[in-house]
Amino acid sequence: MGQKVLVIGSGAREHAIAHALLRGGSVDEVTVAPGNPGMELDGIRTTQIDESNHAALIAFVQDNHYDWVFVGPEVPLIEGLVDDMEAAGIKAFGPSKAAAQIEGSKDFAKRLMERHGIPTARYRTFDNLDDSIAYVREHGAPIVIKADGLAAGKGVTVAMDEDTAVKALDDIFIDHRFGNAGAKVVIEDYLEGQEFSLMSFVRGTEFWPMPIAQDHKRAWDGDKGPNTGGMGAYSPVPQIGNDVIEAAINDIVRPTVEAMAAEGTPFTGILYAGLIATAQGPKVIEFNARFGDPETEVVLPRLTSDLAASISAILNGVEPQFTWVEDGATLGVVLASDGYPTDVVTGVPIPDITVDSDSHVYYAGVTNDDDGRLIASSGRVLFVETSAPDIRTAQGKVYAILDRLDVTGMFYRHDIGAKAPNA
Known part of the structure; x- marks a missing residue:
């Protein structure tokens, strides 16, 4: 049984x-x-x-x-x-609720990293508009503005000029665009480099890293448009070397789980490290207390061992066994409702999507209409994922599936995986 x-x-x-x-x-x-x-x-x-x-x-x-x-x-x-x-x-x-603060409060996470020497951008935290604007004017751009609390992946503005930064602060403090999440703001130095996501299964001070992935946050092609919850992802990330991944594991993930345990908030579950490969080595952009979305949809298909058996082992204090696909690539693209992430238009019918055994459709914002047909019900509607020998082949397969669909009332990016070298 x-x-x-x-x-x-x-x-x-x-x-x-x-x-x-x-x-x-x-x-x-x-x-x-x-x-x-x-x-x-x-x-x-x-x-x-x-x-x-x-x-x-x-x-x-x-x-x-x-x-x-x-x-x-x-x-x-x-x-x-x-x-x-x-x-x-x-x-x-x-x-636990206490350990999940690593995502629930950016200020909590930054203080933890500061206390334990975990590499991240320099930052200041403010709880009012005037002081935060004064800091932006004094610091200059580029600069990063983050609502302190949860904002569904949309509370971050990478401001390349001061006016954009001030507008982001107005959104947070005057328009209360993120509600209670914007009671405080974390303002960070801008970091230069390629971003990647490193997720790990964690039990206290023990952890088991997964293959890395790269997410695409902006709504439109060419990394244009507003930040979203993510428009697509791929794994592995060939332009991020094994030396960078090893440094991230040893200098970021290990000291973070040890710090959480030492401070009385031991972490069990999925620790997501959103990282950037800078000239000085990998640094933390953010931590999440759960699987990333859409990274999960390209990382878990690479798992060749039994996920449930491994999680049962973690919960029961036994050593889990994780094995992953050694080669090849997995890539996926989000199909989103028109207007996402701001003024979302819902209700459009979902086309039937035919995929092969190396591909899958993961559904998100869908519901049934009165006739039992699937229709779009929120911003991100579904995710088409495929595995292939390399990223370029995976790209070709995914876009061959998407490009033949009638996606009236929806849109998708056409350049997921474009930053990867021609591997």
Whole structure:
């Protein structure tokens, strides 16, 4: 008899997690709460329980005898869902409320890095408009403005001139565009270099790194337009050398998990390090307390071992076994609703998408219309992923799939993976 697992969340990331859990073999049943109807095409069950309703989720787990729970998104982690599950005697994979602060407050993360000498951009934190504008005028541009709290990946402005920085501060302090997330602002030095994402499975001071990926944050081709939650990703990142990855593991991930444990907030779950390869070595742009989205959708397809067996091992204090594809590349592109990330136009029908056995469609912002057909229900609609011998071949495959679809009312970037060398 295999395990039964409940995944919390509703996006393409959770679809990829659930799909990887089922693929492993030690799990018979995966349910996602609340999930989305696109997931059901893969034999994944869904249940309409909101991720913020902790009591209902706990009752559902107990009534249906799930073996353990995987918490996907940041909001329930920061709201203490793992703590509440554990208090009810349920095993849950994810950080405690205290440990999730590493994502919930950029100021918390920056102070932690400062105390422990973890390489990151110099910064100042402010809680009002006047002082922050004065600092921008004194410092000059380029400069990076970040809302302190959660802003769904959209609270960061990389300002190449002072006026853009001041407008970002107005958005935060005057227009309250990010609500409580903007009660404080972190202003950082601009770092030059290529960004990459290094995610690790973590249990206290032990961790198991995954292959790195590169995300594309801007809405439009050529890295133009507003920051989004991510428009596509690929893995590996051939222009980031193994020496840089080793430095990131030894100088960033290890001291961070050791610092969290030493300070009484030990971390269990997925630690996401958003990094930049500078001339002085890798530095931290941000930490997340969960799988990145869309990086998860290109990293988990590279996993050749049983994901559920490994997470069970971590939860039970046993050594997990992770094995990954040694060669080849995985690349994927987000199909988003027109207007994303600001004035999103929803309700357009989702075309049928045919893919081969080396490709997959992960659904995010979709729902059923009255006739049971899939329609777009939010900004990021779905993610088309493929694996191929190299990045250029993967690009060709993904865009061959997307370019033949009728995507009226939606859009996608045409240059995901373009920064990778012709490997």
